[in-house]
Amino acid sequence: MKKREFHKFLLAASAMGLVEIPLGITKAHGQTRGGTLNSILQPEPPMLNIAVNQQTPTQTVSSKMFLGLLTYSFDLKPMPSLAKSWTVSPDGLTYTFNLEPEAKWHDGKPLTSEDVLYTVNEFLPLTHPRAKAVFGHCESITAPDAHTVVFKLKAPFGPFMGAFDVSNLPVMPKHVYAGTDIIKNPANLKPIGSGPYKLKEWVRGSHIHLVRNEDYFKKGKPYLDAVIYRIVPDGASRALALENGTVQMTQWTDLELFDAQRLSKSANLAMTTKGYEYFAPIMWLELNNRVKPLDDKRFRQAIMHAIDRNFIKDKILYGFGKVATGPINSKTKFYEPNVKKYDFSLAKANALLDEMGLKADSAGVRTKLRLLVSPYGEMPARACEYVRQCLSKVGIALTLETSDPGGWAQRVANWDYDITLSWLYQFGDPALGVTRNYVSTNIRKLLFTNTGGYNNPEVDRLAIAAENETTDAKRQPLYSQMQKILVEDVPIAWLCEMEFPTIYDKRIQDLVTTSIGIHESFDAVYFKG
Amino acid sequence: MTAIVRSFLRHPSGMLGLVILLLVVALALAAPLLYPGNPWDTVAAPFTPPRTDGMLLGSDSLGRDIAAGIAHGTRVSLMIGVVSTLVALLIGVVVGALSGYLGGRIGELLMRFTELFQTIPAFLLAILLVAILTPSIRTIVIAIAVVSWPQVARLTRGEFLALKEREFVQAARCQGESALALIVRHILPNALSPIIVTGSLAIATAILIESALSFMGLGDPNLMSWGFMIGAARTMIRTAWWMSVFPGVAILLTVLAINLVGEGLNDVLNPRISRQ
């Protein structure tokens, strides 16, 4: 039979349990010990220390070797990691964390509160702007003893509890970094962490091989022997690698979406879109509110009506998404579904544009604008092409401009655009990942700020008020009110909430159990025998 | 002149090329009639196979008509090919003529300058230029012209070096004609034949470069070009073969036609005794 048919036969046979693709596992206790988990990693990270470089692939690998104080459940509630318990004072100003006493570094030295202090006070401010911003709210960070850390805030800060996972506060070894040039420290390429896996080797362009940390503080864990991240530059090859069992999992955007859609139906593979709740990005059109006619609310509303966002979800995101209703993702805290709805209606769009007095010329064009294409792959390119066609039907003629990441970054940061496509992580809490795009205090010539220039004092007031409340019950109504205002004003045209498929061999257990999904340490992942 | 035309009409492969080329030009002109509307519009279900639901050549991942894309893409390819070649000819002929006519140190220097451009691999230079200047039809034309002019310059220089020693040029010089008049009225017309041939073949190369640039994502995003269509089809080659096959055939036929015409012109304009 032909080679491809043979492969299909093999897969089908293994799914029926007739042919075992060997994993090298042995049974012990409830979970099976052993086995090597092979995964794709795309693209290759520049280094392996998440504290220095916060790009997604760095996080994916780094999080197996480093730990934060907490992690978060699917509904974004705090769960223990390096901190085994914690208390918050009634006035919401003092947060006390009790560290795991047995935690050790890969070189055998014990992990103490000194390391946490060093990380937050000296390391992160130099390399981690987000952490710097969050922990800048602290009046003091102290360590009363070797296993206790106390954070004292200057003023109540609602989202504070959501900023202690490994991507925000990866604890770094003081004895390795203190007194050195942090950026050039060789430990960035050969990490010394406290997590369940250690680096064995990194062969550039090929793979990153992590092995079990025998001295991990949770006895009996991790269950796996090793985790290998394989670097495969080509999308079709990655799909093939998953199909024929060379790798047992893919995540994020490793697979082209239509490949993911196809492979999710395989007999021996499982697919989940859970595990990204902490990031929950929304793909949107950033609108430069300074440029006519984008300065008119009706024009922006017309844009929302003119685009068939279901088509984008179905044919461009291949079903991996949900039409967005507003600025906050439905998975993020304080999401408000009761806002103004923008259904797909060319009639409504035209009506708004007519009301504005934007007349069409002989070619049917009411106005011309530029759309700066996001340079991150095929999907945004197709989305931009589709948006251009949609808007052309109501007389808005868009000229696409392509660029490379450096050029795009510079133009957007300097407000040199009319419309551009973008998406940002929300980090579980509007105060951490959403309000930055809508408050007037964040109108700066930097990326991922309020580059559109939207200015609404009411929104500013609500943002500050909600940030300063400490209970969810008090914060919800403020954010609900904010969403209602923003959805009416449309400073940004929200297209779709993005979902990402994690596709994995069915024998893998407990792979995605929290809202940071595959960015967990994998200490509880095992193969079913 | 009529003798040349008549010779060409009797050249079998040249005529074949000309016929195909005329069909291509006809398609370019007729595109808005055959496929009115915008080739970027979604008109069918995505991934429709050929000869289904009225899609002669199928549809792509966004349900756009492949046949409409090919028809409209004809204009893009021909236009970019011709314009960039004209620019390359302009630069190349001027530099080559000066280098050949002036000779000596200046001539040598101009030649070294030309060679510098030829040492950098042409396609890499084109990628760099388009990326720096940000992709648009204007920058693509510039990039193609920049990588194409050196060979025109070398050819022109060679012709001028040979021709300026001929008697009729010497005679004109004795009669007191200015350098410019000598170049334009006496030498250039006699150097034209190989330049025309090179130029026509350069159009084919220009079309190939443009399609390669578009394939790599460096094309003008507002023009549906054949290279772009193939680039968008690459990842889907297993499931939608028609997305990559047909635009490629279009490129092949057009370039082949131009090459046949160019070589036919070469045979007719520069006959050689021992040619088969």
Next chain:
Amino acid sequence: MTLKWLSVAGALGTRIGKMLLVVVLIAIFNFMLVRAAPGDPALVIAGQSGATDEAFIARVRAEYGLDKPMTTQLGTYLGKLVTLDLGFSYRQQRPVLDVILERLPATLLLTLTAFVISLAGGIVLGSLAGVRAGTLSDTLITLLSLVVYATPVFWMGLMLVLLFSVQLGWLPAFGYGTVGTNLTGMAALLDKAKYLVLPAITLGMLYLAIYARLMRSSVIEVSHQDYVKTARAKGASESRILWRHMLRNALLPVVTMAGVQAGTLIGGSVVIETVFAWPGLGRLTYEAVLQRDYQVMLGVFLVLSVLVILFNWITDLVYRLVDPRIKAA
């Protein structure tokens, strides 16, 4: 005798001197070109979290020397070149020389294989067509050459993938070796060879067509020369004539053309490496351009230009070897 060696050494010295000068000029030219690009690499390096912090971005700039004036940066660059220090890659966080050396073997493997295929195939088919001029085989070969020459290289690659990989399943579609295996020695070589077939053939086909046509017309032209007619008249066998008299002379234009094509061969590898996900210098250039990794861009351009210069020089030498007229002198 000594005089002859001295003159050879002198000529060699001048030649090398000229080559070095060209290299320096190219380095400066590359630098100007690459820096003319708008776009801010500091923002790209800073990424999603870093790009929001001005102090952070300023530090990145200082880190990579991006805040110094252009002339200083050029001077630093040229100075480092002398010590073969090609700079530091932003994206990959390691020296450019390491990055290039890592990718060089893949490109050399691809281009050299394609070159051998094209030259061998072109010479054989071209000679065949030339000797059998006017017959069916000649027409077929000429026609095929014409069609191949007109085919866009990236499309031909995709069509070969469609046929040999998707339809027939004989060869792998993309990549540089089977993922996930740790083969060594012969097994590794054979595995890599499987992945080399389609890209090398795709890249080589175009030049095969060029050399075939050139060889053909060259052979035809030579066959009409007097000395060949004389040899025929003397009764020498056809194959002897072909080998001894015609081939050496007919090869000259082909050798020249091969030298000229060096640059386009390397340029062509960019597209092929992209189509087939072949991790070579061509693909690296493309990625570096898109990522605005200036140091890598400059490094690769320089290395490739040097390769082209070297290649031209070698072709010159081969030409002198093959040209019987020069040898006799």
